[in-house]
Amino acid sequence: MSIKERINLEIGGDFAQFLDAQMLMLSDRTLIKTVKKRIMEEKKNAEYIYHQVINDYAKKLGASKDQYLSERVADIWDVGTRVLRNLLGLTHSSVVEVPQGTIIAAHDIPPSEAALINPNNILGIATEGGGRTSHTAITTRALEIPAVLGVEGLMNKIENGETVIIDGDRGILIKNPSRGRVHFYEVAKKKERELEKTLSPYCELPPKTKDDRYIDISANIEFFAEFAHAKKYGAVGIGLFRTEFLYLTRRGNPSEEEQFRVYNALAKRMKPHPVIIRTFDLGGDKIVSDYHEANPFLGWRAIRVCLDDLELLKVQLRAILRASANKNVKIMYPMISTYEEIKRVNLIFDKVKKKLRSRKIEFDEDIQVGIMVETPSAALLSSHLTNQVDFFSIGSNDLTQYTLAVDRGNERVSTLFDHFHPSVLYLIKKIIDAGHQAHIWVGLCGELAADPLAIPLLLGFGIDELSMNPASIPRAKLVLRSLTIPQCEQIAKGALDFRTALEVKRFLRRAIHKNFPGIEKVVK
Ligand code: PEP
Ligand code: MG
Numbered sequence: 001m002s003i004k005e006r007i008n009l010e011i012g013g014d015f016a017q018f019l020d021a022q023m024l025m026l027s028d029r030t031l032i033k034t035v036k037k038r039i040m041e042e043k044k045n046a047e048y049i050y051h052q053v054i055n056d057y058a059k060k061l062g063a064s065k066d067q068y069l070s071e072r073v074a075d076i077w078d079v080g081t082r083v084l085r086n087l088l089g090l091t092h093s094s095v096v097e098v099p100q101g102t103i104i105a106a107h108d109i110p111p112s113e114a115a116l117i118n119p120n121n122i123l124g125i126a127t128e129g130g131g132r133t134s135h136t137a138i139t140t141r142a143l144e145i146p147a148v149l150g151v152e153g154l155m156n157k158i159e160n161g162e163t164v165i166i167d168g169d170r171g172i173l174i175k176n177p178s179r180g181r182v183h184f185y186e187v188a189k190k191k192e193r194e195l196e197k198t199l200s201p202y203c204e205l206p207p208k209t210k211d212d213r214y215i216d217i218s219a220n221i222e223f224f225a226e227f228a229h230a231k232k233y234g235a236v237g238i239g240l241f242r243t244e245f246l247y248l249t250r251r252g253n254p255s256e257e258e259q260f261r262v263y264n265a266l267a268k269r270m271k272p273h274p275v276i277i278r279t280f281d282l283g284g285d286k287i288v289s290d291y292h293e294a295n296p297f298l299g300w301r302a303i304r305v306c307l308d309d310l311e312l313l314k315v316q317l318r319a320i321l322r323a324s325a326n327k328n329v330k331i332m333y334p335m336i337s338t339y340e341e342i343k344r345v346n347l348i349f350d351k352v353k354k355k356l357r358s359r360k361i362e363f364d365e366d367i368q369v370g371i372m373v374e375t376p377s378a379a380l381l382s383s384h385l386t387n388q389v390d391f392f393s394i395g396s397n398d399l400t401q402y403t404l405a406v407d408r409g410n411e412r413v414s415t416l417f418d419h420f421h422p423s424v425l426y427l428i429k430k431i432i433d434a435g436h437q438a439h440i441w442v443g444l445c446g447e448l449a450a451d452p453l454a455i456p457l458l459l460g461f462g463i464d465e466l467s468m469n470p471a472s473i474p475r476a477k478l479v480l481r482s483l484t485i486p487q488c489e490q491i492a493k494g495a496l497d498f499r500t501a502l503e504v505k506r507f508l509r510r511a512i513h514k515n516f517p518g519i520e521k522v523v524k
Contacts, residue, residue, distance in 0.1 A: 025079045031057070047087045054080035074108045074129060098122065103166060105158050119143045124166030126173050128154040141222075144229075144471075148173045195522070199474035203234035207477050209459070211484040216465035217476055218273075220445055224262050227269045229470035234477065237273035239393065239467020240332070240445040241266065243316070244280040256315045263323035274328050276393070276467075277320050278372065279306055279313065281334040297407060302335035307344060317352045324364035331367060332393055337375040342388045372445070374398035379427040386438035393467070394431055396446025400424050418501040419448045425457070425496060425504065432461045443467055452523045453508050455479045456516070460492025475522050482516045491515070 025031070031053060038049045058076045098104070100121045108129035109117075117125075117140075125140055125147040140147040146168030158164065158175060165174040165185050174181060207217040218239030219230035230238060246254045246262065254262075267275050283301030293299040306313040323329050331349075336342050349369065356363055371388075373379055374395030382392065400419040401408040408417060418424075428444070435442035443465030448454045450468035455476060458466065468476060491511045498504045513520050 025075065026083070047084060050080070050087065051084060054084075077108070103164055105154060105164070107155050114140065117143060117145065119145050124164075124168070125149075126151055126154060126158075126164070126166055128152070195475075198521075199478060202474040202477040202481070203232065205234070205477055205481065207234075207236060207480055209480055209483045209485060209488075211486075213459075213485050215459065215463070215480060216443070216467075217473055217480070218276075218443075218465060218467040219470045219473065220467050221470070224266055226470065227266055230270070233470045233473040235273070235470060235473055237328075238266065238270055238275040239443060239465060241275060241277045242281065243278060244282050247280055247282060253312060253315075256319045259316060259319035260322050263320055263329065264326065267323050267326035267329050271326065271328055274330055276330045276332050276370070277323075278332045278334055279303075279316055279320075297401065303333050303341050303345065304335070306333075307341065310348065313345075313348065314352055317349055318356065321353065321356055321363040321367070322361060324367045325362040327364050329364065329367060330370060330391070332370045332372060332391075334372045334395070335374060335398065336371045336385070337377045339381060339384055339388075342371055342385060346388055372398075373431045374402070374446075376403050376427060379431050382431045382434035383437065386434060386440055389440065391440050392431055392435045392442045393465075394428055394442065394444040394446065396424070396428070396444055396448035399427060399446065400448075403427060419446065419451075420454070420501040420504045420508075422496065422498055422501070422504060428458070429461050429492075429496070432463060436462060441465065450476055452476070452479045452519065453505060453512065456483055456488045456491050456512060457495050457508060459483060459485065460488035460490070460495075478522060479516075479519050482519045487515050 035046070035050050035053050038044075038053065039046055042049065054076060058073045058080075061076060062073045098121055102122055103124045103126070104122060105126045106128075108127050109125065122145055125145055127147075127149050128151055129149070137147065137149050140149075146166045148166055148168060148171055151173055154173075163176060165177050165181065167174070167185070177185070206214070208214050216236050216239070217234075218237040219226070219233070219235035220240040220242070221227065221230060221238055222242045222245045227238070241263075243259075246259060263275075263277055279302075281302040282305050283299065284297045300308070317331075320329065320331050324331075333342065333345055346369065353363065353365075368390035369388075370391035370393055371378070371385065372395040373382055373385075373392045375398065378385060379399065385392075396419050397408055400406070400417060400421065403424050404416060404418070404421055406413050406416045432442045441464040442462075444458060444463055445467035447468075449458070449466040450472035452475060455466070456479070459480075466476060491508065494511065495504055495507060498507060509523060512523050
């Protein structure tokens, strides 16, 4: 079986796609021509010249200011090293064969190797190269392997056989840890395992409160392959599919056909549960081209990009609509901040539907359309926006960022980022009330949805759906199943009386401990 077939089978189509990109590099005419020309001119052997040419390519890419392009250096070396190994007739050991209990420290792990990692053997990964959008990061996340990527000077600081701790949650690597540190992490690991054991039965249980109110608990995913995690942890659907990662993990934009294949497969795997596909949220911290802005989060992002590049948007709309023939697909637009934007995008959507109809292409005529309410402007206008949509999904990450004027990715101001800030909570309540007054459902898919401290409050506000990263679902169900709606409503009333996020959190913690004994073990 080829590497690509194996990845396709074990991990999924979108991972196998990057091998297509690598194969393109392999057969790149300019590269081959350059190598041939230099062999003839310089009269040196093929191995030497090939290495030189690959090195030149990698240097040029590495120097690019474009994060996506510079991270593709790993792909170049992956392909190049394989060719060189074959030219030299060498065999090599790979990550597939490492013994159980290994932590891999490497300059970089080639994506084609990363995808073959056996998560049962590998405890953690640390690399010098690679960032958020590198393929290695993507793969380790999908395999649930703790990883710290982009550690400067790692290979000069670490020796084979040394003891290290990989703390993937905090993004830190601890070399030669003291006994105290080891003890701390051993205790933390033990506690985590015990908690996992306590929580595992909740994967199977329905997401209902003690007094029988059903709340959709669904999953946020970034890659097709994560549908397996959503199912494993008991999600009742996909509440947010962040499709921009389809654009970030390959060269060029994905075609309608490529997108259709992913959306269709996802809809089929999740049936009968719904799948909410969000149109691409590019821009902000997710940049594809070498386009840079002074204030990217306030700039050309999400729906603004869509409305400026209608062809790109229409390709995606067609792909989503075709997948909607499965009858469980909904569509959602990110970062709406004006009434005109949603009106305009709805008109375009209607035109795309009309065209499909005329070409007799099947889709769901009743497909639900929703927006992320994640700007203060959309929140304040929410009662007007209801007549354009079938549902709202509150993006609490961006709503917090924009309400508090705190860049969500900036370490310097991170202590100011708090989704329990009273101003954010007012807006959340306002959005839910506006939705319910217009008889549309309202969900929340930011990080707040998975916070045990927030769940009683959101239920008290009347939230209908909570969407979160799959691994948080069992814990959310445990919390949910200990609550009653009247108690949550009481708590929600009290929570709006405060001036600071700290006061709100203190109040919620106390109220939870008093009202819901049993869930304090998951409320920090
Ligand atoms: C949000 O903003 O809360 C959200 C869910 O979207 P993202 O994190 O992808 O911006
Ligand atoms: Mg957002």
